[in-house]
Amino acid sequence: MINPNNFIDWVMQMNFAMIAKANEIIAQQGTFDVIHAHDWLVAYSAKTLKNSYNIPIVSTIHATEAGRNSGIHDEQQRYINDTEWMLTYESAEVIVNSNYMKSELQRLFGLPYEKINVVPNGVNMNLYNGIERDYNFRRRYAMDNEKIILFMGRLVYEKGIQHLIAAMPKILQGYNDTKLVICGKGGMFNELSQQVDAMGISNKVYFAGYMNGKDVQRMYKAADISVFPSTYEPFGIVALEAMLSERPVVVSDIGGLNEIVEHRVNGMKTYCGNSNSIADSILELLYDQKLCSDITKKAKNNVRNIYNWSKIAQDTHFTYQKAICQSVAEKQKRELEQERARKAKKSRNPASELTNLINFKKRQAYA
Numbered sequence: 001m002i003n004p005n006n007f008i009d010w011v012m013q014m015n016f017a018m019i020a021k022a023n024e025i026i027a028q029q030g031t032f033d034v035i036h037a038h039d040w041l042v043a044y045s046a047k048t049l050k051n052s053y054n055i056p057i058v059s060t061i062h063a064t065e066a067g068r069n070s071g072i073h074d075e076q077q078r079y080i081n082d083t084e085w086m087l088t089y090e091s092a093e094v095i096v097n098s099n100y101m102k103s104e105l106q107r108l109f110g111l112p113y114e115k116i117n118v119v120p121n122g123v124n125m126n127l128y129n130g131i132e133r134d135y136n137f138r139r140r141y142a143m144d145n146e147k148i149i150l151f152m153g154r155l156v157y158e159k160g161i162q163h164l165i166a167a168m169p170k171i172l173q174g175y176n177d178t179k180l181v182i183c184g185k186g187g188m189f190n191e192l193s194q195q196v197d198a199m200g201i202s203n204k205v206y207f208a209g210y211m212n213g214k215d216v217q218r219m220y221k222a223a224d225i226s227v228f229p230s231t232y233e234p235f236g237i238v239a240l241e242a243m244l245s246e247r248p249v250v251v252s253d254i255g256g257l258n259e260i261v262e263h264r265v266n267g268m269k270t271y272c273g274n275s276n277s278i279a280d281s282i283l284e285l286l287y288d289q290k291l292c293s294d295i296t297k298k299a300k301n302n303v304r305n306i307y308n309w310s311k312i313a314q315d316t317h318f319t320y321q322k323a324i325c326q327s328v329a330e331k332q333k334r335e336l337e338q339e340r341a342r343k344a345k346k347s348r349n350p351a352s353e354l355t356n357l358i359n360f361k362k363r364q365a366y367a
Helices: 007-029 040-053 075-090 099-109 161-174 189-199 214-222 237-244 255-260 275-287 289-306 309-366
Strands: 035-038 057-060 093-096 116-118 147-152 178-183 205-209 225-228 249-252 268-270
Touching: 007 040, 007 075, 035 040, 040 057, 040 075, 057 075, 057 309, 075 099, 093 099, 093 309, 099 116, 099 255, 116 309, 147 161, 147 214, 147 237, 161 178, 161 189, 161 275, 178 214, 189 205, 214 237, 225 237, 225 275, 237 249, 237 255, 237 289, 249 255, 249 275, 268 275, 275 289
Parallel strands: 035 057, 057 093, 093 116, 147 178, 147 225, 178 205, 225 249, 249 268
Antiparallel strands: none
């Protein structure tokens, strides 16, 4: 690969490479029925292959640039926003993972309501098979008498971890034996560490770093409450993982999280960006074991019934079928129009020939 100058150049080189590989596969094995493009990063390769081989595009928009940044503030963001619009315009069908995202795409890009299909993300139902609470693992992060409040996710502004940290003094005042464990990495690490130090709660907040594999499942099982205080969240698959682990969840009343959780039924909801509200919901769970038990049972059943991959696969397959049928219908319409045009041209030819003959004879007579 040629060394790119910037991120946009890198994306374009990736698209060129994807087009080359797709052309190679199509030459060897034949064409495809549908192109499934995920977000703006592959928009140009999807559009090129669509126009080259007349294959319909189904695009999944996982998040938008405007949503991630609370608006468009510079030229790079504007470029990405315009590319997102172009991808949705070129797509026969668009998939989003929540009704919140459906509304966002309609507002930002003016997409027709019927073009946007809501297909939620799912979670592996066997994620916690054979995994129980590991107390030796748990003791790495907290003492046995401490309740673990867990945050799992990227350390970026839109995940709202700063609001959870701000809620800790009130939580500790109401229930001192608690420990906040933050799992993940990201650009806000230094800022968040400074926030913890400035608040004087370093002994009650543990930055565990990035986790993968079985450690993620062990951490969910080790926790007592999982909290996801996002300020922007198109879906929130971490909430499903936490629900499946049979631990209560606390989420912001924003985006996809707002649709996954019903307050005091399968989880707790807080006002977005409000540390007092976060503290109140966590304290209620810490003091009410019956509420925790009821919430976790209903949450696990909800995940199994709604967010299983079999149902998601069916919905996605149906979207593919719609895109393919639409493409076939458009092709047939074009062929009909071409046939009509050809017949109309043919029917005009005899009259045109007669006119030319009369004009020729007139010219000869005058000559």
